[in-house]
Amino acid sequence: MSIDTATTTAPTLDRDGLVQERRLVTEIPGPVSRELMARKLAAVSSAVGTTMPVFAARAGGGVVVDVDGNSLIDLGSGIAVTGVGNSAPRVVAAVQQQVADFTHTCFMVTPYDSYVAVAEALNRLTPGDHDKRSALFNSGAEAVENAVKIARSYTKKQAVVAFDHAYHGRTNLTMALTAKSMPYKSGFGPFASEIYRAPMSYPFRDGLSGPEAAKRAISLIEKQIGADNLAAIIIEPIQGEGGFVVPAEGFLPALVEWASENGVVFIADEVQTGFARTGDMFASEHEGIVPDLVVTAKGIAGGLPLSAVTGRAEIMDAPHAGGLGGTYGGNPLACVAALAAIETYEADDLVSRARAIGETIVSRFRDAAASDARIGDVRGRGAMIAVEFVDPETNEPDAALTGRIAKAAHAEGVIVLTCGTYGNIIRFLPPLTIPDALLDEGIDVVLQALAAS
């Protein structure tokens, strides 16, 4: 176990003195994690996988400390969730107060102000200055499901178009919307009907301009589905699980224009791109598109489970009274956490921080690509960056190399995630609170793993 710490200055401290350093005191996984993993295998469905072989004990800033005392660099944020940092101070204080006041009344039974305040914040923050309404749920998939319900109720049409490489969740309808079969869909059918797939703008692999890719997608939609039957188009402004696919400029605005002209609801799934992650509060802002509905989750509440659909009031109010709801939707703990997280994003200007993080990651890997052609593409925005690995001779995806790099980084105490339809993407989703030195060290470890692979 060679520890090549790049840091020469004293490590910084975070809240509660959580030292912001990579520190390995055992092999990865250590003995306590190994014991817990044996228990996990004996108690938890084997279908629930884990990326890391260690178990968490504490987290904050840019580190996760495991049960053996190892301090790992976090470049995953629990899949783009803890943007404000794990156990962010404002979030902790708000939840501690709320949990002592009341934990649950069900907003549909006895409402409470924090749910309304979250809706007001989402209506203010999401793109567009039109009259908006919001509805709160628990998971991203649940919010996507409800966005489709709302769009169908408003348009009185049924068909929904999703895109190649899309990911929208693991429920029946969202599996139908999701593109990749394994591990998300295989064996779980039949899937919801009236879901159709259109080609995505994937510049690194299709070489098309945004308008060209949009023309291709719209032609298929018009010929195979027909606007008269189409309730909604749903798309991630930057695709997440599918490989951090950034559509070519002009693709999204062309789809928004076509949808508006044809009575089709445009749904932006900002579950992974939302809340400062991409260097804007919402990724839709980058090209100035104004979605009819915006789906949010992940970064919304500092780690507490919360999701939302926010959109044009006339669309959001289309379903009949009582048509939207659920027992836990907008749980009060999650709502106060969201208000604290939103305050943190704005007060600490984490949008600017995300852009700075992205500049660091992109420059380091584009420099590396100059001497290593296995790096086929470096893309993304803000603190949502992807490195696509390929066979330099054929440009074919190299999932095996990607897996080796990730596994080596994990063993050296860096939490980094892979993704992509072809499994050949290393993605970077660090907490926006990660110190610069720790980010640089995490990148060093990944680059060392690449060089050794």
Ligand SMILES: Cc1ncc(COP(=O)(O)O)c(CNCCCC(=O)O)c1O
């Ligand atoms: C764009 C986009 N829409 C919807 C979802 C679904 O959000 P839930 O909160 O996981 O249901 C996601 C969740 N992405 C991570 C899934 C991880 C896994 O399950 O293996 C997303 O990224």
